[in-house]
Amino acid sequence: MVETALPSSPRIASETLFERARRVIPGGVNSPVRAFRRVGGTPAFIARAAGAWLYDEDDRRYLDFVGSWGPMILGHGHPRVVEAVREAAGQGFSFGAPTRAEILLAETIVERLPGIDMVRLVNSGTEATMSAIRVARAATGRDRFVKFDGCYHGHADGFLVASGSGTLDIGQPDSPGVPRTTAADTLVARFNDCSSVEALFDAYPGEIAAVIVEPVGGNAGCIPPLEGFLEGLRTLCTRHGALLVFDEVMTGFRIARGGAIERFGVQPDLATFGKVIGGGFPIGAYAGPSHLMRLVAPAGPVYQAGTLSGNPVAVAAGRATLELLDQAAYDRLEDLGAFVERRLLEAIGEHPVTLQRVGSMFSLFFRPQSVLRVDDAMDADIDRFARFFHGLLDEGYYLAPSPYESSFLSLAHDEQRLTAFAEAVGRHLERVFATA
Numbered sequence: 303m304v305e306t307a308l309p310s311s312p313r314i315a316s317e318t319l320f321e322r323a324r325r326v327i328p329g330g331v332n333s334p335v336r337a338f339r340r341v342g343g344t345p346a347f348i349a350r351a352a353g354a355w356l357y358d359e360d361d362r363r364y365l366d367f368v369g370s371w372g373p374m375i376l377g378h379g380h381p382r383v384v385e386a387v388r389e390a391a392g393q394g395f396s397f398g399a400p401t402r403a404e405i406l407l408a409e410t411i412v413e414r415l416p417g418i419d420m421v422r423l424v425n426s427g428t429e430a431t432m433s434a435i436r437v438a439r440a441a442t443g444r445d446r447f448v449k450f451d452g453c454y455h456g457h458a459d460g461f462l463v464a465s466g467s468g469t470l471d472i473g474q475p476d477s478p479g480v481p482r483t484t485a486a487d488t489l490v491a492r493f494n495d496c497s498s499v500e501a502l503f504d505a506y507p508g509e510i511a512a513v514i515v516e517p518v519g520g521n522a523g524c525i526p527p528l529e530g531f532l533e534g535l536r537t538l539c540t541r542h543g544a545l546l547v548f549d550e551v552m553t554g555f556r557i558a559r560g561g562a563i564e565r566f567g568v569q570p571d572l573a574t575f576g577k578v579i580g581g582g583f584p585i586g587a588y589a590g591p592s593h594l595m596r597l598v599a600p601a602g603p604v605y606q607a608g609t610l611s612g613n614p615v616a617v618a619a620g621r622a623t624l625e626l627l628d629q630a631a632y633d634r635l636e637d638l639g640a641f642v643e644r645r646l647l648e649a650i651g652e653h654p655v656t657l658q659r660v661g662s663m664f665s666l667f668f669r670p671q672s673v674l675r676v677d678d679a680m681d682a683d684i685d686r687f688a689r690f691f692h693g694l695l696d697e698g699y700y701l702a703p704s705p706y707e708s709s710f711l712s713l714a715h716d717e718q719r720l721t722a723f724a725e726a727v728g729r730h731l732e733r734v735f736a737t738a
């Protein structure tokens with residue numbers, strides 16, 4: 303029997319908690335995208351999760367398409383991960399000393415990634431990307447780097463220029479508080495447009511240390527790379543002596559067993575990770591060939607550190623997660639992605655809505671044309687998206703609460719639930735397009 307959502311009812315507990323939260327936490331949340339700013343209304347305060355389901359404080363159940371923004375690729379509370387976390391926690395929480403388990407996780411990551419010899423674990427994707435740029439600057443002796451409009455690489459100062467994700471929700475792609483001198487080193491190119499990168503290399507000859515890119519844009523909605531885009535970046539970086547950095551915090555171990563490197567067959571000089579490799583616990587990583595990674599202290603002079611880096615409990619969760627992500631798991635995720643795409647395209651029908659998907663990450667854009675970069679995503683009908691989002695939420699489907707985010711499938715999703723989801727999408731598209 304297809305499990306259905308609990309009957310719709312106001313989220314009194316969440317509203318009360320949100321009011322209380324905003325008195326002691328900026329905006330009532332510890333990360334802006336959670337605040338429903340772009341879709342309006344009160345965020346659901348989640349009490350617990352299991353499998354593909356979230357349960358909020360009003361005991362309403364939602365089929366989860368956020369998955370903690372990517373980490374929960376197995377579904378919530380996988381018993382093997384729970385057991386690994388319990389066992390690790392029973393041995394102690396944190397030692398500030400090297401452990402065997404960190405080696406095993408590093409070896410697992412390296413084994414899966416073509417062209418990658420070494421990895422440094424950190425505590426977030428932000429730490430990973432900021433460290434990768436530091437290594438690139440040290441390796442090249444150059445200060446500037448190129449990012450793309452609408453790409454989000456975490457909240458380190460230099461990245462908060464023309465960024466994506468939650469910065470778009472609050473209409474602040476360039477954040478106050480970032481010194482002009484810092485922002486000056488951040489050059490912005492157009493996603494899916496190599497000529498805009500070439501123009502920057504021509505304008506700043508010998509000054510660009512790196513080009514950092516989300517190989518699949520995930521922070522302005524799901525935006526696949528055009529044919530030749532990643533290959534073009536590789537050629538330009540090689541020609542101009544800059545490092546190509548794949549920010550795979552979202553795509554890593556999500557869109558293939560070896561992430562975008564494997565899926566697209568383009569070799570970056572450095573790559574960053576997070577989310578999936580922590581199985582829901584705080585983690586990040588940056589990785590590359592030995593000659594670059596040996597620049598990192600204490601092997602080399604590039605300083606980077608972290609009290610909880612390689613935390614034993616987070617490492618245990620990450621190892622258990624990766625162990626379960628064999629090729630069969632990725633084949634299943636691809637099948638689920640293709641299945642939901644077929645069902646959603648049926649639901650979309652003639653409505654002016656575009657679905658874009660790579661593997662088990664996808665987005666619905668409320669515009670008829672394809673979305674090649676953030677400008678296109680911002681040209682979509684945000685108001686209708688908001689009404690669509692809330693209609694689905696009330697029916698027990700939790701999509702990413704922003705048109706500038708990707709939604710995610712997990713191995714806990716199945717065809718029955720995805721069929722019911724697509725039918726609900728069809729109903730709510732009819733509803734929101736029935737009125738002007």
Ligand code: KE4
Binds near residue numbers: 334551
């Ligand atoms: P964290 O510092 O949030 O762990 O990772 C930053 C980051 C870096 N690179 C990419 C490609 C990312 O997607 C992220 C973080 N992703 C967002 C979701 N769009 C995290 C959600 C949030 O900010 O709360």
